[in-house]
Amino acid sequence: MQEPQETPKERHNRELIELLNELRVALPGVQVLFAFLLAVPFANGWHRVDHYEKVAFFVALLATAVSSALLLATPSLHRLRFREDDKEKIVIYGNRFAVAGFIALAVAMIAALLTVTTFLFDKGIGIATAVGFAVVVAGLWYVPALVADAKDAKRRRRAR
Numbered sequence: 001m002q003e004p005q006e007t008p009k010e011r012h013n014r015e016l017i018e019l020l021n022e023l024r025v026a027l028p029g030v031q032v033l034f035a036f037l038l039a040v041p042f043a044n045g046w047h048r049v050d051h052y053e054k055v056a057f058f059v060a061l062l063a064t065a066v067s068s069a070l071l072l073a074t075p076s077l078h079r080l081r082f083r084e085d086d087k088e089k090i091v092i093y094g095n096r097f098a099v100a101g102f103i104a105l106a107v108a109m110i111a112a113l114l115t116v117t118t119f120l121f122d123k124g125i126g127i128a129t130a131v132g133f134a135v136v137v138a139g140l141w142y143v144p145a146l147v148a149d150a151k152d153a154k155r156r157r158r159a160r
Contacts, residue, residue: 012087019074019094026098027071030105034064037112052123053115060111063104070101106137 006014037060040046049057074094081090110130118126 008088012091015091016078016087016094019091019098020078023071023074023094023098026102026105027068030064030067030071030101030108033105033108033112034061034068037061037064049115049119053118056111056115056118056126060108060115063108063111067101067104067108070097070104073097073101102141106134106141109137110134 037057040057074090074097077093077097078090110133113133114126114130117129
């Protein structure tokens with residue numbers, strides 16, 4: 001039995017609910033990372049951090065702040081526009097904000113890992129660990145979608 005088709009309005013409502021739920025899952029982790037990073041410079045061992053580690057830490061701190069702002073932009077936009085029957089635009093902008101927010105989060109996580117690993121061991125191990133983790137993040141977060149997009153594009157070209 002074929003399922004009934006959604007109207008565009010129903011689809012926009014569903015997509016917005018899905019997007020907000022996904023953000024609801026991601027935001028606590030970003031906020032915990034941000035809170036942790038805000039506290040680090042006040043810890044006892046901070047005076048032993050060298051310039052390289054401070055720069056990596058600053059990149060992590062800034063990227064986490066940017067990620068938080070981007071991931072919170074959709075709920076904010078929804079609150080400001082929810083009575084304007086504008087859900088399609090909220091979903092479009094929200095998706096862009098979320099993708100950019102996840103990219104910023106990836107940068108933050110990689111830079112935080114670089115900072116800690118370099119502090120614990122040395123610059124070479126820190127860089128190797130950060131690069132390895134960047135490959136893992138890209139492989140899990142981005143490559144599957146890019147591969148699916150490429151397959152979809154190929155299928156569409158064949159259908160013409």
